[in-house]
Amino acid sequence: MSGNEIIKIKDLRKSFGETEVLKGINLSVSKGEVVVIIGGSGSGKSTLLRCINRLEPFTSGSIFYNQQDILQTEMVRNEIGMVFQQFNLFKHKTVLENITLAPIHVLKRIKEETVKEAMELLKKVGIEEKADVYPSKLSGGQSQRVAIARALAMKPQVMLFDEPTSALDPVLVGEVLWVIKKLAEEGMTMVVVTHEMGFAREVADRVVFFDNGIIVEEGKPQEIFNAPKSERLKQFLRRIS
Amino acid sequence: MLAALSKLSKVKILRWLANQYIDIIRGTPLLVQLFIIYYGLPQIGIIINPFASAILGLSINTGAYVAEAIRSGILAVDQGQREAAAALGFSSAQTMRLIILPQALKTMIPPVGNQFLLLIKDSSLVSTITLVELTRTAQRIISTTYKPIELYIAAAVIYYIISLLATKLLNILEKKARVSE
Numbered sequence: 210m211s212g213n214e215i216i217k218i219k220d221l222r223k224s225f226g227e228t229e230v231l232k233g234i235n236l237s238v239s240k241g242e243v244v245v246i247i248g249g250s251g252s253g254k255s256t257l258l259r260c261i262n263r264l265e266p267f268t269s270g271s272i273f274y275n276q277q278d279i280l281q282t283e284m285v286r287n288e289i290g291m292v293f294q295q296f297n298l299f300k301h302k303t304v305l306e307n308i309t310l311a312p313i314h315v316l317k318r319i320k321e322e323t324v325k326e327a328m329e330l331l332k333k334v335g336i337e338e339k340a341d342v343y344p345s346k347l348s349g350g351q352s353q354r355v356a357i358a359r360a361l362a363m364k365p366q367v368m369l370f371d372e373p374t375s376a377l378d379p380v381l382v383g384e385v386l387w388v389i390k391k392l393a394e395e396g397m398t399m400v401v402v403t404h405e406m407g408f409a410r411e412v413a414d415r416v417v418f419f420d421n422g423i424i425v426e427e428g429k430p431q432e433i434f435n436a437p438k439s440e441r442l443k444q445f446l447r448r449i450s
Numbered sequence: 451m452l453a454a455l456s457k458l459s460k461v462k463i464l465r466w467l468a469n470q471y472i473d474i475i476r477g478t479p480l481l482v483q484l485f486i487i488y489y490g491l492p493q494i495g496i497i498i499n500p501f502a503s504a505i506l507g508l509s510i511n512t513g514a515y516v517a518e519a520i521r522s523g524i525l526a527v528d529q530g531q532r533e534a535a536a537a538l539g540f541s542s543a544q545t546m547r548l549i550i551l552p553q554a555l556k557t558m559i560p561p562v563g564n565q566f567l568l569l570i571k572d573s574s575l576v577s578t579i580t581l582v583e584l585t586r587t588a589q590r591i592i593s594t595t596y597k598p599i600e601l602y603i604a605a606a607v608i609y610y611i612i613s614l615l616a617t618k619l620l621n622i623l624e625k626k627a628r629v630s631e
């Protein structure tokens with residue numbers, strides 16, 4: 210298994226002041242695997258993703274990316290892409306510039322090449338006609354697809370999604386999930402935090418249930434959704450259905 | 451600009467210095483600052499002509515107010531922009547230069563512009579340190595022509611025209627900054 214393991218999290222703990230938000234997380238993600246994290250509000254799902262991407266320092270434990278401690282390597286942020294609930298597109302840049310900015314300045318690539326690739330990515334997420342508009346002119350679904358294209362432009366090995374459809378109008382959720390599904394089919398390694406249980410069932414290789422800073426249960430979607438073992442997961446599933 | 455970045459910086463001493471500078475300048479009248487520069491500096495051995503002390507005084511003064519405007523402009527940029535930049539691998543200097551400052555600029559234009567309008571008017575104060583500027587020129591002519599009302603009005607009109615031009619320029623800048631909305 211270890212040769213295939215792209216992310217390995219060992220006894221991860223994280224506190225904000227007095228409150229411990231992550232209470233010893235152990236989790237591995239293999240190459241090409243789609244892990245979906247579910248769990249109630251405030252259970253620490255976002256915090257976990259932010260730790261993996263080094264956006265948040267953690268209190269103890271360790272995270273390995275390709276066998277390397279993420280605290281020792283600068284490559285982590287370039288190779289792990291992240292998509293946020295609020296899209297966070299750069300408001301002063303056009304769609305195209307949003308996508309090419311990091312390849313040009315972080316990877317020091319030639320502008321013309323990055324533009325060509327950006328156009329291909331826009332085609333892939335289905336909005337090449339929006340290349341020259343500013344983010345304020347996009348719908349939520351379009352914004353999120355641009356954000357996905359922006360992350361993909363760095364050619365990441367892993368993609369992290371933090372509730373990518375939670376800020377969207379229900380009718381726009383599908384167009385974003387469609388893109389994520391397509392990535393899954395192409396074999397992208399992904400960790401997705403979501404409240405879309407239908408999506409989790411369909412796309413996940415493994416579902417992880419978070420509660421109160423610990424992983425309570427994990428398994429194949431059928432196991433988690435059809436035969437939950439723990440009382441807390443049963444409660445959670447009853448509440449959201 | 452430097453003061454604004456210092457005040458936001460993680461280095462305590464820089465932050466402290468910037469805070470002191472901004473608080474002292476904003477807490478004392480410009481007139482007093484000008485006097486201190488013009489009359490005070492020569493006493494500690496620095497000879498300075500009236501024009502230089504006027505420029506120095508006005509810049510130090512405006513700098514403090516502009517620093518505050520820049521700082522609040524930077525703070526007004528939503529935290530998500532920094533996170534997205536960090537997640538894409540931008541260094542913090544790149545993030546500031548490519549993402550935060552260009553956006554901060556937009557919210558900064560009105561307050562910074564106002565400060566420059568104030569500066570135009572405040573420049574009348576430098577007459578008190580013997581420098582001949584617009585108001586002082588008016589006073590001089592008055593002393594030979596004895597037509598105070600007309601000349602002060604003329605001076606006011608000139609200030610007004612300069613300010614008007616500056617305002618127009620600002621509006622153009624603001625429109626330009628707003629293309630992304």
Ligand SMILES: Nc1ncnc2c1ncn2[C@@H]1O[C@H](COP(=O)(O)OP(=O)(O)OP(=O)(O)O)[C@@H](O)[C@H]1O
Nearest residue numbers: 225226230248249250251252253254255256257372
């Ligand atoms: N910067 C912070 N400072 C203090 N507390 C924080 C901070 N960020 C998160 N928390 C707390 O940590 C806990 C876990 O937050 P987190 O955002 O990881 O939860 P979540 O599972 O993503 O929830 P949601 O489904 O609402 O997004 C919450 O109780 C939250 O209040």
Ligand SMILES: [Mg+2]
Nearest residue numbers: 254255256372
């Ligand atoms: Mg969250």
